[in-house]
Amino acid sequence: MLKSARIAVFVSGGGTNLQALLDAQRDGKIPHGEIALVISSQACAYALERAEKANVPAHTVPSSLIQHDFEAAIELLLEQYKIDVIVLAGFLSILSENFTKKWPRRILNIHPSLIPSFCGRGMYGLKVHEAALARGVKVTGATVHFVNEIPDGGEIILQKAVEIEEGDTPETLQRRVMEQAEWILLPQAAEIMPSMVCIIHFPPVWRKFFAYVKQKQYNFTLYDGMIIHRHTHRVNNKLNDSAK
Numbered sequence: 001m002l003k004s005a006r007i008a009v010f011v012s013g014g015g016t017n018l019q020a021l022l023d024a025q026r027d028g029k030i031p032h033g034e035i036a037l038v039i040s041s042q043a044c045a046y047a048l049e050r051a052e053k054a055n056v057p058a059h060t061v062p063s064s065l066i067q068h069d070f071e072a073a074i075e076l077l078l079e080q081y082k083i084d085v086i087v088l089a090g091f092l093s094i095l096s097e098n099f100t101k102k103w104p105r106r107i108l109n110i111h112p113s114l115i116p117s118f119c120g121r122g123m124y125g126l127k128v129h130e131a132a133l134a135r136g137v138k139v140t141g142a143t144v145h146f147v148n149e150i151p152d153g154g155e156i157i158l159q160k161a162v163e164i165e166e167g168d169t170p171e172t173l174q175r176r177v178m179e180q181a182e183w184i185l186l187p188q189a190a191e192i193m194p195s196m197v198c199i200i201h202f203p204p205v206w207r208k209f210f211a212y213v214k215q216k217q218y219n220f221t222l223y224d225g226m227i228i229h230r231h232t233h234r235v236n237n238k239l240n241d242s243a244k
């Protein structure tokens, strides 16, 4: 049966981007996805209250845990809630390669600058806007990208530019970037990502069949009783070969 993708949103703070996602879902703007879980790396994050108000299950996995335990606890929750795709919405912990490689093109992140400017390890929140103002750029913005093992290094999905104004402070600039870019881009990307993978639940007999197909080198990903079909070069090559 074709189903909408179950989305987990990872947060660490105020959660205005989470709110933009929840509002978009309420308004029917994410028809291919369903926000099924919120995970916060901070127990005091206001984002947890936003999730509670929207009746979305929310859990804290403290970033004070060592990386292995932190990611193991997150993985347990993802399994428990049968999550298909992940959205990092102001999530300020860095996920290891061990974690990100299990979710290829299925984790996206919002960053408050035009990548590749003002990004990477140590560049988050207000620091990004401080750096943009210190450099004297006239335009900044926000970027949504897939997450891989390089901080802010994954494939770019969407970007939106925002003008810097005379007299801007990091706080005024942060607010404008959120209003004019982040809260618009993130819900759009949260709809694009699930629609990029076709997620279908299959009974065990079909899973066996697809395990066989996978063995034969077609590029299907079997995931928790589901099959995710990706249009890749390998499939295209096979099609080209058979057309010859």
Ligand code: GAR
Binding pocket: 011, 012, 013, 014, 015, 016, 017, 018, 047, 089, 090, 091, 092, 110, 111, 112, 123, 124, 125, 128, 178, 182
């Ligand atoms: C947002 O500006 C987000 O882009 C940024 O943190 C803020 C979180 O605000 N994320 C990063 O800097 C990631 N590198 P929010 O909790 O109100 O959504």
